[in-house]
Amino acid sequence: MNTPGQPSRVLSGMRPTGPLHLGHYHGVIKPWVELQHEHDCYYFVADWHALTTNFDVVSEYAMRDNVLDMVVDWLASGVDPELATIFIQSKVPEHAELYLLLSMISPLGWLERVPSFKDQQEKLKNKDLSTHGFLGYPVLQSADILMYRASLVPVGQDQIPHVELTRELARRFNSIFGKEEGFEDKAEKAIAKLGKRNGAKYRRLRIAYTERGDPKALKSAKEFLASMPNLSRGDRERLTGYLEGSGRQILVEPDHYVTEASKVPGTDGQKMSKSYDNAIFLRDDPNRITKLIRSMPTDPARIRRNDPGDPEKCPVWDLHKIYSNEEQKKWVCNGCTTAEIGCLDCKEPLIGHILDEQAQHIERARPYIEDKNYLTKVVADGCERAGAVAEETMKDVRHYVGTGSYR
Ligand code: TRP
Ligand code: SF4
Numbered sequence: 001m002n003t004p005g006q007p008s009r010v011l012s013g014m015r016p017t018g019p020l021h022l023g024h025y026h027g028v029i030k031p032w033v034e035l036q037h038e039h040d041c042y043y044f045v046a047d048w049h050a051l052t053t054n055f056d057v058v059s060e061y062a063m064r065d066n067v068l069d070m071v072v073d074w075l076a077s078g079v080d081p082e083l084a085t086i087f088i089q090s091k092v093p094e095h096a097e098l099y100l101l102l103s104m105i106s107p108l109g110w111l112e113r114v115p116s117f118k119d120q121q122e123k124l125k126n127k128d129l130s131t132h133g134f135l136g137y138p139v140l141q142s143a144d145i146l147m148y149r150a151s152l153v154p155v156g157q158d159q160i161p162h163v164e165l166t167r168e169l170a171r172r173f174n175s176i177f178g179k180e181e182g183f184e185d186k187a188e189k190a191i192a193k194l195g196k197r198n199g200a201k202y203r204r205l206r207i208a209y210t211e212r213g214d215p216k217a218l219k220s221a222k223e224f225l226a227s228m229p230n231l232s233r234g235d236r237e238r239l240t241g242y243l244e245g246s247g248r249q250i251l252v253e254p255d256h257y258v259t260e261a262s263k264v265p266g267t268d269g270q271k272m273s274k275s276y277d278n279a280i281f282l283r284d285d286p287n288r289i290t291k292l293i294r295s296m297p298t299d300p301a302r303i304r305r306n307d308p309g310d311p312e313k314c315p316v317w318d319l320h321k322i323y324s325n326e327e328q329k330k331w332v333c334n335g336c337t338t339a340e341i342g343c344l345d346c347k348e349p350l351i352g353h354i355l356d357e358q359a360q361h362i363e364r365a366r367p368y369i370e371d372k373n374y375l376t377k378v379v380a381d382g383c384e385r386a387g388a389v390a391e392e393t394m395k396d397v398r399h400y401v402g403t404g405s406y407r
Contacts, residue, residue: 010039010257011150013046013089013141016066020073021279022354023272026322027262031154033078035257041084042148042386045070048089048096052137053120053127071379073282076365081378087386088379089144094390098143099136101401105172106139114138115161142166146173147390149252154259163256170251177400178247180238187242190235198228206243218243250400251393264322265315267292280354282361289358293319293351298343299336308339316347323353 012032020029035041045067067088079086089095111117112135121129141162145153146169153163180186191199201224208217221243225236237248265271266278273279280289298316299309311317311333320332328349335341368375398404 008039008152009148009150010035010041010152010154011044011145011148011254012042012154013044013049013144014070015046015050016063016070017050017274018066019069019281019283020077021272021274021281023262023264023266023279024073025077025282026264027156028154028259029074029077029079031257031259032074032084033080035152035154036080036083039152042150042389043074043079043084043086044092044144044386045088046141046144048140049137052131052133052140053124053129055133056128068375068379072365072368072375073361075368075375075378076361077282078364081382085385086379086382088383091379091383092147092387092390094387094394095140095143095147097394098147098397099140101397101403102139102143102146102169102173103136105176106136106169110165110168111135111138114165116158138162138165139169142169145254146170146251147393148386149393150254151252152257153254154257156259157261160256160258163254167253170253173251174241174249175247178241178250180248183238183241183247187238190231190238190242193235194228194231198224202239209243210245248400250396263318265318267296269297269315282358283365284358286355286358289354290351293347293354294344296347298346302336302339302343305342306339309336309343311336316343316350319350319354320346323350323357 012028014024014028032041032043047063047067050063050066071086074086075081116138117135120134138161141159142165145163145166153166155163191202194202202221205217205221205224208214209221222240225231225239231239237250240249241247262272266273266276267280268276268278270276270278280292293316296316299311299314301307301313302309311320314336317332317336320329324332331341332346336346368378395404
């Protein structure tokens with residue numbers, strides 16, 4: 001859903017886990033890079049989120065290094081600070097304020113039912129996750145998203161329930177705090193201001209949605225409002241809210257945009273993950289990469305060199321699918337199924353591709369590593385830009401909640 005009159009905003013965040021690996025790159029960062037050309041994108045390091053599960057292991061230095069290392073990898077992967085706003089959650093403390101206000105209206109039952117709450121407690125048995133912070137994690141995530149009135153949130157499959165909760169919290173917030181005295185009268189006056197023809201068109205679309213539930217009419221009505229340049233902010237919110245019968249639309253309900261699960265296998269054939277110790281990092285040592293790929297498991301049927309194999313049973317083939325061109329892929333399939341090539345032959349061009357990609361990545365990372373001031377300036381600029389948007393949202397939020405200025 002778009003905020004009327006504004007270009008669509010995208011927001012996404014990542015926990016600071018340090019240097020990124022190929023799985024992050026192909027699964028998350030590439031879609032981010034694509035989105036920045038068409039949308040107003042906000043990408044941030046979720047350092048407070050890291051504390052929700054790792055408060056006992058992050059030290060002052062480890063956290064800082066992790067945050068900056070991750071930003072270097074974003075920049076070297078093509079996230080462009082001219083196109084996207086890159087920032088750090090804790091440097092925009094408004095996130096904490098909105099989190100607090102949202103927590104007032106977050107029913108405990110909603111939070112306990114978020115699937116990751118129980119899942120993670122089961123999975124991470126060695127951690128103390130019976131904390132207020134961990135239960136409230138999805139509320140913090142909702143604050144991150146709602147702060148920027150984002151319409152699109154790129155996330156992995158596992159995060160969809162969090163974006164759903166965000167929508168529910170936005171709706172609840174709007175209906176609790178967005179009710180104006182005399183709302184209907186004001187909305188009617190705003191319709192009158194649209195003029196005869198436009199007013200009639202708005203009414204028609206509104207009735208099609210409110211009385212017949214036609215979702216296309218809702219979409220058309222929102223587009224129609226977006227196309228009206230002279231509407232005041234208040235009237236725009238009112239008329240949008242009036243469509244859904246919920247009062248003003250102070251916070252905007254976002255949509256999720258599912259990024260495809262990364263198909264990058266780790267060097268042991270399982271999904272690539274830092275915690276499985278099977279990752280190839282974007283700025284890894286070439287000798288280490290060569291060794292790891294040479295010893296990667298292949299189709300178990302190929303015990304001897306002349307046993308034919310089946311690429312579909314081999315994780316090395318998954319890497320070829322990402323890195324090799326059609327001709328090379330044919331060479332792999334033919335060579336493997338006929339045993340004309342051995343697994344080491346098969347891996348050699350792949351190692352070449354990965355090392356090439358890495359050399360370019362390391363080259364693009366160099367200016368930021370060599371000049372730390374340059375890096376911190378890029379981040380500080382992003383934090384400032386994000387802070388300005390956050391302040392604007394919070395002014396509205398405080399006003400409606402009743403904690404705004406007394407002057
Ligand atoms: N929870 C996300 C993760 O663990 C990170 C995150 C925090 C996020 N806030 C967000 C993602 C807002 C999207 C939007 O991956
Ligand atoms: Fe895998 Fe290539 Fe060996 Fe076939 S030849 S099993 S695709 S590594």
